[in-house]
Amino acid sequence: MPQTVTCTVLFADLRGSTSLYESLGNAEAASVVTHSVAVVARIVESQGGRVIKTLGDGLMAVFPDPMPAVRAAEEVHESLIRIMGAARPSRQPAMRIQIAAAHGEMIEVAGDCFGDAVNVAARLLDHCGDNETLVTAQTRAPLPPEVRERFRRLERLHLRGRVEPVEAWRLESRRHADAMSTMFGDSAPAAVPEGIRLSCDGVSRIHTVRNLPVILGRSHEATYCLDDNRVSRLHARIEWHGGTFQLTDMSANGTYVRFGRQSEVITLRRGSCTLHGRGVICLGVNPGVLNAPTVTFEVLRFEDTDPQPLL
Incomplete structure (x- = not known):
């Protein structure tokens, strides 16, 4: 029976696998890609999320609220860096990951999910740069203040299939957030702007x-x-x-x-x-x-x- 729930929908997509197959060969590249997707799934589950389905070189997952989704996204980025560092020789192309999340209502039917939050998260993924996490304003709003401060507001994006633009925010890495805090803090910046x-x-x-x-x-x-x-x-x-x-x-x-x-x-x-x-x-x-x-x-x-x- 269809069930309407409010949750955080997350899409993750690996990019660059085609170049990886060309450089590493089918067997080794397939192993790296399969392992990477499995790692993403394990991280999702370790943060209380649930994998709904895999989508080529990525997956769709749901979380009860935004905070565990953000923790999962950050851990995924860090884990992929470690995987690619160990798996590929120097100068070989690396895979990148793009993550998007939206919080809102969705309908769950027979193990699959539909609705506005699903559509927004999927379309927001199209606007992600390499190794970026983008979220909606509704996803960022309930986060603790110290976590909200790590997001940078982007332009209002026009997503495919939606009339109204969506306010998007990008998660900055801890290192970058610290650097930006120093640059715009009360003290004078150490580096020349x-x-x-x-x-x-x-x-x-x-x-x-x-x-x-x-x-x-x-x-x-x-x-x-x-x-x-x-x-x-x-x-x-x-x-x-x-x-x-x-x-x-x-x-x-x-x-x-x-x-x-x-x-x-x-x-x-x-x-x-x-x-x-x-x-x-x-x-x-x-x-x-x-x-x-x-x-x-x-x-x-x-x-x-x-x-x-x-x-």
Whole structure:
């Protein structure tokens, strides 16, 4: 009989297994992937959660409330780092994991789960960067204050199949949370703050850590709006993460990055990369394509640069 319950739904998805099969071979890669998914399942159960089903290289689980789901997510990230460090030779591609959680009502029928919380968590996973955990505001709200402080608010995301945007929060690692606390605490920061100059269609701005994330996309809600049908509404975001400026693709057509005068182009498809030096970001098409929708960037150290006024 269908039963309506309020709980926290968590989706976890391993990315990069295809490259792992190419580099390690079928047998070893399959062992690593199977072991990794099993570890995620054991962590879920150890934190009081219940695995509903496995989904390719990931799984769906439910928890009675948000706190054990957050503890499980953090332990999963730490465990995957240990697994990949032990299982792969140096310079071999690593798997990444993306986790999303939503708290709310769902309906349980014959061991499976349906409802708004399930749909939101599944769609929120599409917006996760590599090794990120994203949660909804409803998931963060009941957490203890010291845990809530470890989340950073992102933009309101438009999820597939939903009319209203969803407020999303990203869980920061303990090390990063401590660094951010020091940077924005009462004491003066020990490190020189950095900025990133972005230029698009004749508009150039410098963004500091305090006014990120920056959203690139076709939507008028984006920080930089590029009106081109090859660009997704919310195509990519730039944020301060772990002491670096990170670019994360959230699009259907991918994001392309070329640094300086290098000919090599980095292709991001729901992945992330660190921005350094200067270069170009192309949305939806390769930089070599005529009239490609482009944003140029330059990472700045203010001790070496006379920055332009913030706009």
